Amino acid sequence: MTVKRTIRQLLALAVCLEQSDTPLLDCQLMLAHVTGKSRSWLLSHDDLVPENCVRFKFEEMVRRRQTGEPVAYILGYKDFWRSRLSVNSATLIPRPETELLVELALEAMPDGACKVVDLGTGSGAIAITLALEQPDWQLFANDCSSASLRMAQKNATGIDNLFLFRGHWTEAIATHSMDMVVCNPPYIRANDPHLDALQAEPPVALVSGDSGLHDVQLVIKGTRRIIKSGGILILEHGFDQRDAVQDLLKDQGCVAIEMFDDLNRLPRAIKATFQ
Numbered sequence: 001m002t003v004k005r006t007i008r009q010l011l012a013l014a015v016c017l018e019q020s021d022t023p024l025l026d027c028q029l030m031l032a033h034v035t036g037k038s039r040s041w042l043l044s045h046d047d048l049v050p051e052n053c054v055r056f057k058f059e060e061m062v063r064r065r066q067t068g069e070p071v072a073y074i075l076g077y078k079d080f081w082r083s084r085l086s087v088n089s090a091t092l093i094p095r096p097e098t099e100l101l102v103e104l105a106l107e108a109m110p111d112g113a114c115k116v117v118d119l120g121t122g123s124g125a126i127a128i129t130l131a132l133e134q135p136d137w138q139l140f141a142n143d144c145s146s147a148s149l150r151m152a153q154k155n156a157t158g159i160d161n162l163f164l165f166r167g168h169w170t171e172a173i174a175t176h177s178m179d180m181v182v183c184n185p186p187y188i189r190a191n192d193p194h195l196d197a198l199q200a201e202p203p204v205a206l207v208s209g210d211s212g213l214h215d216v217q218l219v220i221k222g223t224r225r226i227i228k229s230g231g232i233l234i235l236e237h238g239f240d241q242r243d244a245v246q247d248l249l250k251d252q253g254c255v256a257i258e259m260f261d262d263l264n265r266l267p268r269a270i271k272a273t274f275q
Contacts, residue, residue: 008046030061081129085155092205094125097262104234108204114179124152131162142167170222182222184236185215224252227274242267
């Protein structure tokens with residue numbers, strides 16, 4: 001005989017997710033996905049008994065979450081800004097902190113035509129958001145991973161002012177061709193203990209040498225070549241890297257360097273103008 005479980009009882013499986021910082025939220029998101037209902041609907045109808053097929057799918061998701069697989073990979077998507085982006089294990093999961101780069105880019109350039117490149121686009125989160133918010137901009141985005149690029153292309157379907165191409169940072173971009181460069185590069189040290197909680201995500205999108213600054217340095221040097229005079233670089237960095245990144249920018253002759261904290265009041269992004 002099949003055991004019947006109410007929505008309340010299914011959500012109670014959150015106790016099984018000991019490794020999660022947000023077990024109840026995880027269960028709500030997964031159950032909302034398989035039922036096609038909102039989280040608020042689930043909470044207001046928690047005495048209902050879902051169909052067995054719904055329960056089986058949900059319980060399988062819980063088992064996957066117990067292994068440490070991120071909720072975004074289980075669902076197959078992550079919400080970012082105003083878009084729902086497809087993600088898989090080939091792409092870094094877009095973080096709310098990275099929306100700061102979008103805000104800074106939109107504030108940095110006046111309305112009107114300009115050329116902007118998102119280096120190492122991953123799922124395409126930054127480039128797609130900017131292309132949708134500023135239809136007069138020409139957006140370019142690259143990634144060295146063909147698997148990531150396929151996911152970005154899927155997310156960018158129907159966006160006419162965005163061109164995606166394969167390339168490593170600035171190597172395939174013409175000299176002095178861009179008005180603005182935006183980038184969320186890998187910036188975690190190879191031995192950083194935080195990596196233990198990120199094992200499901202692609203290391204190439206997270207780790208950048210012993211110091212965590214290898215790719216940041218490549219992006220800054222490459223931007224010097226591809227940016228127009230007066231162009232802007234907006235860069236995400238680690239919470240403990242602000243001073244080091246500022247020094248790298250000064251070494252390239254950058255002016256008007258501005259630093260920004262994320263919503264957790266941690267150093268997270270930097271904006272600089274290239275002369």
